[in-house]
Amino acid sequence: MTRYTASVVAFVLAIVTPAFAQPQGAPPDKFRQLEEILPTPNEQRTASGAPGRAYWQQRADYDIDVTLDDVKQRITGKETVTYYNQSPDPLTYLWLQLDQNLFRKDSDTALTAPAPSLERPTFETLDTLVNRDFDGGFQIAAVTDATGKPLPHTIVKTMMRIDLAAPLAPGKSVVFGVAWSYNINDAKRLGGRSGYEFFPKDGNYIYEIAQWFPRLAAYNDVSGWQHKQFLGSGEFTLEFGNYKVRITAPNDHVVGATGVLQNPQAVLTAAQLQRLEQAKTASAPVLVVTPAEAKAAEAGKATGTKTWVFHAENVRDFAFASSRKFIWDAQGHRSGTQPVLAMSYYPNEGNPLWAQYSTAAIIHTLNLYSRYSFDYPYPIAISVNGPVGGMEYPMICFNGPRPEPDGTYTARTKYALISVVIHEVGHNYFPMIVNTDERQWTWMDEGINSFLQFLAEQEWEDNYPSRRGEPKNMVEYMTAPGHDPIMTNSESVKELGNNAYGKPATALNILRETVMGRELFDFAFREYSRRWKFKRPMPADFFRTMEDASAIDLDWFWHGWFYTTDHTDLSLDDVRHFTLNTKNPETEKTLQRQQQTAAPTTLSAERYRDTPKLVEQNPALADFYNRFDPLAVTPADREEYQKVLGALTDKEKALIGSNKNFYVMRFSNVGGLVMPIILKLDYVDGTSEELRIPAEIWRRDASKVSKLVITDKVLSQVTLDPKLETADTDLSNNFFPRKPVMTRFQLFKQQQQTTPNPMQQLERKPGTDAPRPQGPGQ
Amino acid sequence: MRRWLAVVMLLTGLVPVAADAHKFYVSLTTVEHNTAEQSLEITMRLFADDLEAAVARETGKPLTHGQPGFEAAVFAVVRRALTVRQADGQPLTLAWVGLENKVDVTWVYVEAPRVPSTTGFTLRDTIFTDLFPEQVNMVHVKDARGRRAIDFRGGDSFKPF
Numbered sequence: 001m002t003r004y005t006a007s008v009v010a011f012v013l014a015i016v017t018p019a020f021a022q023p024q025g026a027p028p029d030k031f032r033q034l035e036e037i038l039p040t041p042n043e044q045r046t047a048s049g050a051p052g053r054a055y056w057q058q059r060a061d062y063d064i065d066v067t068l069d070d071v072k073q074r075i076t077g078k079e080t081v082t083y084y085n086q087s088p089d090p091l092t093y094l095w096l097q098l099d100q101n102l103f104r105k106d107s108d109t110a111l112t113a114p115a116p117s118l119e120r121p122t123f124e125t126l127d128t129l130v131n132r133d134f135d136g137g138f139q140i141a142a143v144t145d146a147t148g149k150p151l152p153h154t155i156v157k158t159m160m161r162i163d164l165a166a167p168l169a170p171g172k173s174v175v176f177g178v179a180w181s182y183n184i185n186d187a188k189r190l191g192g193r194s195g196y197e198f199f200p201k202d203g204n205y206i207y208e209i210a211q212w213f214p215r216l217a218a219y220n221d222v223s224g225w226q227h228k229q230f231l232g233s234g235e236f237t238l239e240f241g242n243y244k245v246r247i248t249a250p251n252d253h254v255v256g257a258t259g260v261l262q263n264p265q266a267v268l269t270a271a272q273l274q275r276l277e278q279a280k281t282a283s284a285p286v287l288v289v290t291p292a293e294a295k296a297a298e299a300g301k302a303t304g305t306k307t308w309v310f311h312a313e314n315v316r317d318f319a320f321a322s323s324r325k326f327i328w329d330a331q332g333h334r335s336g337t338q339p340v341l342a343m344s345y346y347p348n349e350g351n352p353l354w355a356q357y358s359t360a361a362i363i364h365t366l367n368l369y370s371r372y373s374f375d376y377p378y379p380i381a382i383s384v385n386g387p388v389g390g391m392e393y394p395m396i397c398f399n400g401p402r403p404e405p406d407g408t409y410t411a412r413t414k415y416a417l418i419s420v421v422i423h424e425v426g427h428n429y430f431p432m433i434v435n436t437d438e439r440q441w442t443w444m445d446e447g448i449n450s451f452l453q454f455l456a457e458q459e460w461e462d463n464y465p466s467r468r469g470e471p472k473n474m475v476e477y478m479t480a481p482g483h484d485p486i487m488t489n490s491e492s493v494k495e496l497g498n499n500a501y502g503k504p505a506t507a508l509n510i511l512r513e514t515v516m517g518r519e520l521f522d523f524a525f526r527e528y529s530r531r532w533k534f535k536r537p538m539p540a541d542f543f544r545t546m547e548d549a550s551a552i553d554l555d556w557f558w559h560g561w562f563y564t565t566d567h568t569d570l571s572l573d574d575v576r577h578f579t580l581n582t583k584n585p586e587t588e589k590t591l592q593r594q595q596q597t598a599a600p601t602t603l604s605a606e607r608y609r610d611t612p613k614l615v616e617q618n619p620a621l622a623d624f625y626n627r628f629d630p631l632a633v634t635p636a637d638r639e640e641y642q643k644v645l646g647a648l649t650d651k652e653k654a655l656i657g658s659n660k661n662f663y664v665m666r667f668s669n670v671g672g673l674v675m676p677i678i679l680k681l682d683y684v685d686g687t688s689e690e691l692r693i694p695a696e697i698w699r700r701d702a703s704k705v706s707k708l709v710i711t712d713k714v715l716s717q718v719t720l721d722p723k724l725e726t727a728d729t730d731l732s733n734n735f736f737p738r739k740p741v742m743t744r745f746q747l748f749k750q751q752q753q754t755t756p757n758p759m760q761q762l763e764r765k766p767g768t769d770a771p772r773p774q775g776p777g778q
Numbered sequence: 779m780r781r782w783l784a785v786v787m788l789l790t791g792l793v794p795v796a797a798d799a800h801k802f803y804v805s806l807t808t809v810e811h812n813t814a815e816q817s818l819e820i821t822m823r824l825f826a827d828d829l830e831a832a833v834a835r836e837t838g839k840p841l842t843h844g845q846p847g848f849e850a851a852v853f854a855v856v857r858r859a860l861t862v863r864q865a866d867g868q869p870l871t872l873a874w875v876g877l878e879n880k881v882d883v884t885w886v887y888v889e890a891p892r893v894p895s896t897t898g899f900t901l902r903d904t905i906f907t908d909l910f911p912e913q914v915n916m917v918h919v920k921d922a923r924g925r926r927a928i929d930f931r932g933g934d935s936f937k938p939f
C-alpha cells in the first residue's frame with residue numbers, strides 16, 4: 001500500500017476538487033431510466049407493474065373424450081370447447097395450437113435443424129436420420145360448430161385458424177368441436193416433451209401425454225393472437241379454463257392426470273380406494289399401487305378398457321400419464337387452507353430412488369415456493385417417471401432420472417432426481433399460475449423458477465450441489481463474447497440453459513442477497529407473484545413491480561443484466577494512505593525518521609559503509625554540519641508548535657489529535673456491468689470489517705470511481721467481493737496489495753502434484769514404482 | 779452418389795430433440811496460454827453422463843468415474859475430439875493432467891508444454907458431436923491477444939484461435 005503524508009490543507013483540497021468529471025466521448029449512461037424501452041403504461045398494465053383497471057384475459061373451457069391405443073400407440077380424441085371473448089375486440093376467427101405438427105416430416109423444426117456431425121455417427125444417430133418412418137402430426141377429422149355443422153378452418157404449420165360464422169362480440173362466448181388423432185412419438189428415440197417409452201424386457205409402455213389436443217392460442221393486450229409458430233424451444237402460452245376429461249385406457253393401466261379423479265369407485269379396487277383415503281392424512285407416502293401389484297400387472301394383458309374421469313378448474317393446460325407398469329404413492333399435504341394430494345407414479349425401474357424422494361420433493365417444493373409466492377391453489381401435485389427428462393404441466397410433471405438396472409445409483413442421479421422434481425413441480429407456480437408467455441420469454445418462467453429451485457435445494461440439505469444460482473458458476477458464460485442478452489426471444493437464444501435458466505437465476509439471487517437484501521426482495525417478489533397469480537405478466541410488469549414494492553431504483557440492474565451482455569469485472573486499482581500532519585515536531589520528525597530508516601539502502605552506499613572515510617581519520621575536517629541532525633527536535637520547533645496550538649480551538653485540536661487514517665481507493669469497471677462494491681478491510685492488528693457500497697457509486701462515471709475510507713486502524717489488505725457474490729469474472733484485480741490468483745487449471749495441477757492421482761494409485765503396474773510422467777496412453 | 783444421398787437425408791432430417799426441457803448438450807473448454815510456463819493449459823467442463831456415454835462408446839463397456847481405466851478412456855475421448863494445430867499445421871501433443879468429478883459435471887485437465895506463442899494456431903473441439911446432434915462446444919481462448927470465444931457444432935472444421 002502506498003503511503004502518503006499530506007498536510008491538513010492539502011487533504012481537504014483533494015476532497016473538494018470535483019472528482020467526477022464526465023469523461024469525454026459520452027459513455028453510455030448505465031443508470032438511464034428504462035421508461036424509454038418499456039411499453040407505455042395503460043389501462044391493462046399500470047406504471048407500477050400491476051394489472052390495470054381494464055386488465056382482461058380470455059378463457060377456454062374444454063370437455064374432452066380421449067382414447068389411448070396401447071397397440072398402435074395412438075391418441076384419438078374429440079373436444080367441445082367453450083371460448084369466452086373477454087377482450088374489448090370482436091373476433092372473426094380463432095387460432096388454435098397444433099403442437100404435434102412439430103413431428104411432421106415437413107415441419108419447420110425439421111427443415112431448419114442444423115446438420116448433425118457425420119463423423120463416426122452412432123447407430124442411434126444414423127437410425128433417426130435414415131429410418132424416418134414416424135408419421136407424426138395431428139390428423140384433424142372434423143371442426144364443427146355447436147350444432148355439428150362443419151366450420152371452415154385452415155392449418156398453418158403448428159397453428160389452425162377457425163373461421164367463425166359471425167364475429168364473436170366482446171363479452172360473448174362460442175362453442176365449437178374438434179375431432180382428431182395422432183401417432184404418439186417414441187420419446188426415447190425421437191425426443192419430445194411427451195411421448196412413450198417401450199420396455200423390451202416386459203413388452204410394456206409408459207405413456208406421458210401432453211400437447212395432445214388442439215388448444216386455444218392466447219389472445220392478449222400485448223401480442224393480439226400469440227401464434228408464433230412452435231419450433232421446439234419456446235414452450236407455450238395458454239388461456240385458463242375448466243377441464244372435464246374422460247380418458248379411456250386399457251383396463252389394467254393406472255392413469256394420473258391434471259385434475260381430480262371423479263370416478264375412483266369405477267376405476268380403482270376396494271383396496272386401492274382405501275389406501276388412497278388413508279394417504280390423505282398420512283405423514284409418509286402411502287402405496288396406492290404397490291411394487292408387487294405393478295410387477296403382476298406387467299406380466300398380464302388388458303382384457304378391455306376403463307374410462308378415468310378427471311375435472312380440473314382454472315388451469316391453463318391438461319396432461320396425463322398412463323401405464324400398467326406404474327407404482328403409485330400418495331401423501332396428503334396442506335398449503336394454507338388448500339388440502340393437496342402429493343402423488344408419484346413410477347415403474348419398478350424407478351426404485352429405490354423414487355419411493356424415497358419423489359413425493360418428499362413435491363411436498364418440500366410446495367412448502368418453499370408457497371413461502372416465496374402464494375399458497376398452492378390446486379388439490380393435486382404429481383410427479384411421473386417415464387421417458388421425458390423433465391417437463392411441466394399443471395398439477396403434473398414428468399421426470400426422468402432412474403437408478404441403474406442393478407438397483408444402485410450414483411450421487412449424480414440422486415441429486416438430478418431431487419432437483420428435477422423441485423424444478424418441475426415448481427413450474428406449477430411459474431408459468432402454470434403466473435401465466436407468462438413462454439413462446440416469447442423463456443427466462444420469465446425458467447429463470448424465475450431456477451432461482452426458486454436454488455432456494456429449495458439450499459434448504460434440502462447442507463451444501464446441496466446446485467447447478468445454478470451461485471454467482472461464481474455464471475462467470476464463464478458471462479465472459480463469452482457473442483452470447484445473447486437475456487431479453488432474447490426463446491427460439492433465438494443460443495445457449496438456452498445458461499441464458500434463460502442460469503443467468504436470470506443468478507441475477508435474481510444477486511438482487512436478493514447483494515442489491516436489495518432478503519427482506520425487501522422477498523416482499524417485492526411476493527407482491528409480483530400475488531399481483532399476477534392467474535394472470536399474464538410481461539417483462540415490464542416484473543421489472544416495475546420489483547421497484548414499486550421496494551423503493552429501490554433497479555433500472556441499472558435490469559438494463560445491465562437483462563438487456564446487455566456486459567459482465568462484472570470491477571478492479572481495485574490502488575489504495576493510497578494519508579495521515580494528518582499534526583505539526584507536533586515530536587510526532588512528525590519521529591515519523592520522518594521511520595520513513596528514512598525504512599527507505600532502501602543503495603548498493604553503492606551499502607558497499608561503502610565499512611570503507612574508512614577521510615573525515616573520520618582527520619577530525620579537523622569535521623564542522624557543524626557533520627554533527628547536525630535535521631530530524632532532531634529543537635526548542636525552536638517546540639516553540640513554533642505551541643504557537644500553532646494556541647491558535648487552534650479545542651475542537652480543532654481534538655481533530656488533529658484524532659490519529660485517523662485516510663485511505664483513497666480507486667476502482668475501475670473493466671466488465672462494463674455496474675455492481676455494488678463489496679470490500680473486506682483487513683487491519684494490521686488482525687481484525688477485519690466489511691464495507692458495502694451501493695452500485696449508485698457508479699452513477700456519474702460508470703468506468704472510474706474513487707472512495708475515501710477513514711479508519712482508526714491501519715489497513716494491511718483490501719479485498720473486493722470477498723464472498724464471491726457479484727459474479728466478478730477476474731479476481732486477479734480484486735486485491736490490494738495484489739495477490740496471485742490461480743486458475744482452476746493451476747489449482748488442480750498444484751493439488752495433483754502433492755497427491756498421487758487415482759490412476760497412479762490404482763493402475764500402477766506391479767514392480768514399477770515410478771508414476772508415468774505423461775499420463776495414460778502416452 | 780453416396781455423398782449426395784447423405785445431403786438429401788440431412789435436409790429432410792428430423793431432430794426436434796432439444797425438446798427435453800432440462801437436458802442441454804453443451805460443453806465449455808477454456809484454453810489458456812500460460813506465458814510464464816510457456817504451456818497451453820486446457821480445462822474442459824463436461825456433463826458427467828455425456829462423458830460416460832462417450833467412454834462407453836470408446837471402450838465398448840460402461841465405465842464410471844473412479845473405476846480403473848476410466849481416466850485412460852477419457853483421455854482417448856479427449857484426444858480424438860480436441861485438436862490444436864500450430865501455425866505450420868502440426869497438431870500439439872496433449873499431456874494428461876487429470877480429472878475432477880463434481881456431481882453432474884466432470885472437469886478434465888490436459889496441457890501442451892513448450893508453447894512459446896499461439897500465433898497462427900487453429901483448433902477444433904468435436905467432443906460428443908458424434909453422440910448428440912444438438913451438441914454445442916464452447917471454447918474460451920485466453921492468450922496474449924486477449925479473450926475470445928469460439929463455438930463448435932457437429933461437422934465444423936478447424937477455426938482460428
Ligand SMILES: [Zn+2]
Nearest residue numbers: 423446449799
Ligand atoms: Zn423448466
